[in-house]
Amino acid sequence: MYSIHENDPGTPIRISTKRVVVTVDGTTVNVPEGTSVMRAASLAGVNVPKLCATDQLEAFGSCRLCLVEIEGRRGYPASCTTLVEPGMKIRTQSPELAKLRRGVMELYISDHPLDCLTCAANGNCELQEMAGKVGLREVRYGYDGENHLNADKDTSNPYFSFDPSKCIVCSRCVRACEETQGTFALTVLGRGFDSKVAPGTTSFLESECVSCGACVQACPTATLMEKSLEDGGQPDHVVATTCAYCGVGCSFRAEMKGSEVVRMVPDKQGGANHGHSCVKGRFAWGYATHPDRITTPMIRASIDDPWREVSWDEAFAHTASELRRIQSKYGDGAIGAITSSRCTNEETYLVQKLVRAVFRNNNVDTCARVCHSPTGYGLKATLGESAGTQNFDSVDHADVMIVIGANPTDAHPVFASRMKKRLREGAQLIVVDPRRIDLVRQPHIQAAYHLQLRPGTNVAVINALAHVVVNEGLLNEPFVRARCEGEAFEKWRAFIAGEENSPETLEAVTGVPAAHVRAAARLYAKAGNGAIYYGLGVTEHSQGSTMVIGIANLAMACGHIGRPGVGVNPLRGQNNVQGSCDMGSFPHELPGYRHVSDPAVRALFEREWGVRVQPEPGLRIPNMFDAALDDSFKGLYVQGEDIAQSDPDTENVLAALRSMECVIVQDLFITETAKYAHVFLPGASFLEKDGTFTNAERRINRVRKVKPPLAGLADWEVTARLAAAMGVPMPYTHPSEIMDEIARLTPTFTGVSYEKLDRLGSIQWPCNDQAPEGTPVMHMQQFVRGKGKFAVTRYVPTTERANREFPLLLTTGRILTQYNVGAQTRRTANMIWHDEDVLEIHPHDAEQRGIREGERVEIRSRIGATVMRALLTERVQPGVVYTTFHHPESGANVVTTENSDWATNCPEYKVTAVQVRKSDSRSQWQREFDAVAVEQAGLLPRHGSDTAE
């Protein structure tokens, strides 16, 4: 069921410069060519009755309720499948039409339960509404004929039920699964009267369904129904907000009953998602009210002490005095903060302001350090702006896509559905990934090339691709001449044309057949529109920044930049990783990516804040850990990040945390980091605060408070109160005032305000005088830096190499149903799909080691070891193993090393040399982990049954 109170003109919008004028029931309406009669009628203010039609799906013409009369035509055409023609005169109401519609409705209702008053859809049921509209008063066929009323209900999916007894076989769900989601998990079984919608021949849970919710949304009856709605009843109001999971940034309508969420429905107006969703945003929000939420501030002197619950005032006073004590003892630079890519722009901005204006240093960093910092560096250096070049809609114009080191169907599912739609329309796909991701081959999708490289050889592959472009005459010379710096280009051309970069030379390094590289390069270079999408498989390497530069080089060389359908598109991992970078979370950059050493920029902030801003860059996260172990860094404020689980070389991180005197964690739950904290400040979920998130396409979306913070304060209020306790008041009354301050100080944000966001729905920065409504596609006329700058990208092998002791390469990634460290998704029913991390290993490697499916194996690197179960699969190539990192006890980062990107220190998560062998017990680290977990659980305040809120 679509969200309450949403208009549905019945068929999708058509865009055309040609207009067609028709009259509907005497009203003249002017619509684009290709528009359906049904949509034209809706635009004329006439809603034709319908059941199988919706503006989210192509017209189908099966329900026969939307019949109309058209002057000069025989019969009663279906208005959904009939397109407007010039001068058409359409009648939607006549005695004959009324009779026909009533007759159709009688047939539907003769095989539909009459339990409306006790039905979960009561109050928002299209079937009921249409029965009312057509004036159904009797069912002449009676209710005793053959029917489907005894069909069994399928409740196997944790989030929705399927009750075929209520199904009218309109196929909206089947079409939503195909057209919108692209999974094809639903079908109509049988024929004629026996036709029934089904997820193949199994239950929903065992089927190919990925629980995106599109079918549930499309259902016009109670057949597919959210269990939360069945339990909670229909909502009474709606608040538009933004999902807090991945970087796609889907707009949602939180359907509320008082301050209780009944369901989350993707917003058709959403600029990023256009009404689509995935299992996480749509259903996995139950963590927000999970009993594990900590809702009272807590402090303790040492991490071996029990936590003591205190008032907010005491927490702030204690924290402020601890931080000032450390500063007076060890110096101003002995404390710092980590901002969160899960929090809002406003909150992130405040944390960096706290560091710069209150801590009086630049020791602020963000989790982007460990994910997309090379993107910021590489794109700034080549194109001039640290952000992706396109909007998501751009993919509709792409002819060839290269997906490098990204797994969109798992990590960015809603955008993956858009990609798949375009691929089904005929676009070609090149996948560059050590592992066979689902996008390589799945129903109706087949990559033209899968360049299955060895982990750590990205730069070799991108150089080989560019080598082919240059040496086979595929360069877009006019573009390069007009748009790029000549000298730098010539230097790059001379470098890339060298034999050391040929696919044949590099084949031995990358493991990718040279012929495939050549063919892929030709495909991309000759494409009308070629677009590159990439993820953390690009950045999380020792040459992460080099690879980002290499991607930009390739796009510029082929002229695939600066218009819809092309571009360099980082798929951001977290909801606000773009925003947290924009907001000055880096130790060397003030908001808007301006270096702290620039006196003019500093002066701007000093005037606004009334303090002196330090000109020297502060510590990056790994430097903070090093300094902590050197006893020169003693206090850390961590907002919404779990460094103890997510940062590499866990044992080193824990040692650093143990050596600090005041670790402040602001989070929803007792995270792994919180087990090493001295102050716990309860965080607010995305449902409990106002603010904005910026997604991977630079789209600033509003996050709206739908309920009060469980702990009483939103995260931005906590930071502001801490600042005040440290003697620097930050008297904001609403996050909109923080955004106003950001807009005053940041050239790319000068036109942004909450008023404008409410008016436009969302804004893609830059938004300023030159682009008052934002910038969907960047670098259109010229690059932000003026001329695009090629840079030489020499391939330097990582020092992390497979050897006799550690012969396999471990690489890591995410899966669909869990999210990052899992703090949220592990506290939802998503656990049914992934309750432990497993090690994917090729059957050959497993056989050599005598490892069978499901057996426990130890994964050991030169840094550490952990134990998990083995999954034998040919998804990974021989010599490569793979795991996810959603469960803390898996300890994926116990194994990963201290290696990092040369430019940004982004960790080399994606390549770790390991040995794998059978093991029947947990690793030493895991046993210690278990002990800490038990010990720390014992230090939490006891509330008995009232801990559950």
Add this chain to the structure above:
Amino acid sequence: MASMRERAPRADAADAAAPALDLPPEIVAAIDAAISAHRTRPGALLPILHDVTARIGYVPPAAIASIAHALNLSRAEVAGVVSYYHDFRDAPPGRCIVKVCRAEACQAVGADALVEHACTRLRVAMHATRDDGAVSLEPVYCLGNCALGPSITVDGKLYGRVTPERFDRLVAQVKP
């Protein structure tokens, strides 16, 4: 646009692990043979389903996954097509397959009575296979033999003007 026409050699689908089948080896072999005989033709699903049916008499539900995988379709799509056509069975048919025409012309000359007789003689309902696997009885809608109704087929062979007595002779191979 040139690049869109420049079709790349698609990676052989076999490199993406095909689902393992829990069926007797000769059935697996027959399914594999049917798949490889037709998988490269456009619209290969129906030819494969026909071929599988010709080889082993039915389309085992367990085969749906491998057919779907070979054609890069979803399992649900294949299941939908299999279920649409009565001639694609999901269980082995009887050793003898009898089809009785129930279309208008045959009905007009006594097909309904013949159906009743068939059910009694064969001890099986329409659309069903007898428990001992001896026979399957199916309706069929027009065999194109309207002038000579009522018509039936026995194991694919057409007979016209079928009286109850003639019917009994034609199905003599099936024990009552």
